[in-house]
Amino acid sequence: MMRPALPSPLPIFDRGLLRAVEKIVPPAEREEWSRTWRAELWHMHHRGRRTQPPGMIADLSIGLTQDALWLRKESWRRALDGTPTLCLATLLGLSLLSLLMALALTGGWSSLSLYLDAQLKRAMLEAPLVVFVMFATASRRPMEERSSSMKLCWIRRQMFFAAEVAMVLLLTFLLSADICHPIHRPWPATADLLQIFFFVVLSLVGLRWAFRDQEERCKQCLCSLAMPARVGRPSHNLLEWNGMELACKQGHGRLSVPEMETSWCQSSRWTNQQPEWRESTSI
Amino acid sequence: MDTPRLSHSAALILKALSLGYCFGLDVMEVTGLPSGTVYPALRRLERDELVESKWEPEEEAAAKQRPARRYYEVTRTGKAAALAATERYPLLAHLVAEKR
Numbered sequence: 001m002m003r004p005a006l007p008s009p010l011p012i013f014d015r016g017l018l019r020a021v022e023k024i025v026p027p028a029e030r031e032e033w034s035r036t037w038r039a040e041l042w043h044m045h046h047r048g049r050r051t052q053p054p055g056m057i058a059d060l061s062i063g064l065t066q067d068a069l070w071l072r073k074e075s076w077r078r079a080l081d082g083t084p085t086l087c088l089a090t091l092l093g094l095s096l097l098s099l100l101m102a103l104a105l106t107g108g109w110s111s112l113s114l115y116l117d118a119q120l121k122r123a124m125l126e127a128p129l130v131v132f133v134m135f136a137t138a139s140r141r142p143m144e145e146r147s148s149s150m151k152l153c154w155i156r157r158q159m160f161f162a163a164e165v166a167m168v169l170l171l172t173f174l175l176s177a178d179i180c181h182p183i184h185r186p187w188p189a190t191a192d193l194l195q196i197f198f199f200v201v202l203s204l205v206g207l208r209w210a211f212r213d214q215e216e217r218c219k220q221c222l223c224s225l226a227m228p229a230r231v232g233r234p235s236h237n238l239l240e241w242n243g244m245e246l247a248c249k250q251g252h253g254r255l256s257v258p259e260m261e262t263s264w265c266q267s268s269r270w271t272n273q274q275p276e277w278r279e280s281t282s283i
Numbered sequence: 284m285d286t287p288r289l290s291h292s293a294a295l296i297l298k299a300l301s302l303g304y305c306f307g308l309d310v311m312e313v314t315g316l317p318s319g320t321v322y323p324a325l326r327r328l329e330r331d332e333l334v335e336s337k338w339e340p341e342e343e344a345a346a347k348q349r350p351a352r353r354y355y356e357v358t359r360t361g362k363a364a365a366l367a368a369t370e371r372y373p374l375l376a377h378l379v380a381e382k383r
Contacts, residue, residue, distance in 0.1 A: 035353075036353045038350065039350040039351060039352045039353065040306075040307055040308060040352070042349070042350050043306075043308060043349065043350075043352060044308060046349070047308075059311075059317055059318050059319075060318050062317065062318060062319045063311075063317065063318020063319045063321065063322045064318070064322070065319075066318070066319040066322060066323050067322040067323055067326065070322075070323040070326050070327075071326070074326070074330070
């Protein structure tokens with residue numbers, strides 16, 4: 001796109017500022033952003049009817065930078081929202097935060113490793129038990145997959161789930177250690193018991209979330225499903241299908257989750273979208 | 284459809300737009316909000332489909348010897364949201380005067 005020429009050029013400071021800040025803007029939106037701000041700055045300099053309030057240029061400089069930052073942040077949000085990378089990165093970030101908190105509480109790396117060492121040995125015994133209980137009791141709906149070409153996706157999905165479970169266990173272990181540290185010195189036995197209790201409770205809650213999160217992700221790209229829509233009526237449950245439908249934002253497919261398990265509809269059903277329909281159904 | 288709940292500054296900006304102040308600079312002047320608040324808020328309102336932005340026709344701007352500007356219009360959802368915001372923040376109606 002050709003930039004329309006301005007009737008009179010902008011001051012050197014403004015041009016330099018625009019050139020420097022436009023690098024923050026995502027390339028696809030850069031041209032329009034630049035055009036918008038060239039026009040805004042030009043109009044600010046040529047307002048005949050009013051004098052420019054002092055600090056107006058400085059204020060607009062902040063405004064155009066904030067605008068560029070917003071566009072960059074928004075492009076990251078659009079690219080990462082609901083992705084497995086963001087999910088794992090968030091869990092990792094929270095774990096690092098918990099580790100830093102533990103470091104601050106214990107006062108140094110050596111005392112932290114001493115404190116966590118004993119807790120970790122116990123957690124290595126508790127964690128498999130918690131995972132076993134969670135798998136045994138989770139109301140995980142069986143998934144009906146119609147396509148045989150989904151093997152690779154299935155492997156990716158299991159790897160992501162394993163990573164998610166591991167991150168949840170790590171986070172809950174660190175959190176439980178943080179919570180019980182203040183009472184560890186005066187009452188070590190009580191602190192140990194409480195640490196076991198908190199670790200078990202938090203990891204059960206966390207793993208339950210992980211199961212639910214897995215169910216509500218696209219079976220191909222592993223992004224969170226969106227646009228939940230209720231289908232059917234509960235009062236017609238014996239006559240027709242009734243439940244929730246969720247769709248992949250990139251148009252890979254649709255998940256139908258029955259409200260109640262019936263003899264003709266016992267499991268959640270993932271339906272792949274035909275490639276030729278993807279373009280029209282993606283958001 | 285539920286009208287979205289707006290922050291006070293977003294509601295003030297939407298009110299200014301619905302009263303006919305359609306350019307970013309005008310909105311800044313009439314609301315007294317800094318540009319670092321106004322422009323990102325306009326982007327958010329546009330993303331949430333409460334306003335839509337358009338470009339002035341090039342010929343019209345060229346005839347007045349100035350560059351074309353981006354202007355904002357309140358959508359139907361935006362009008363409903365502005366109304367709801369005025370009910371929520373009654374003082375809004377007195378903060379911005381209608382454009383002559």
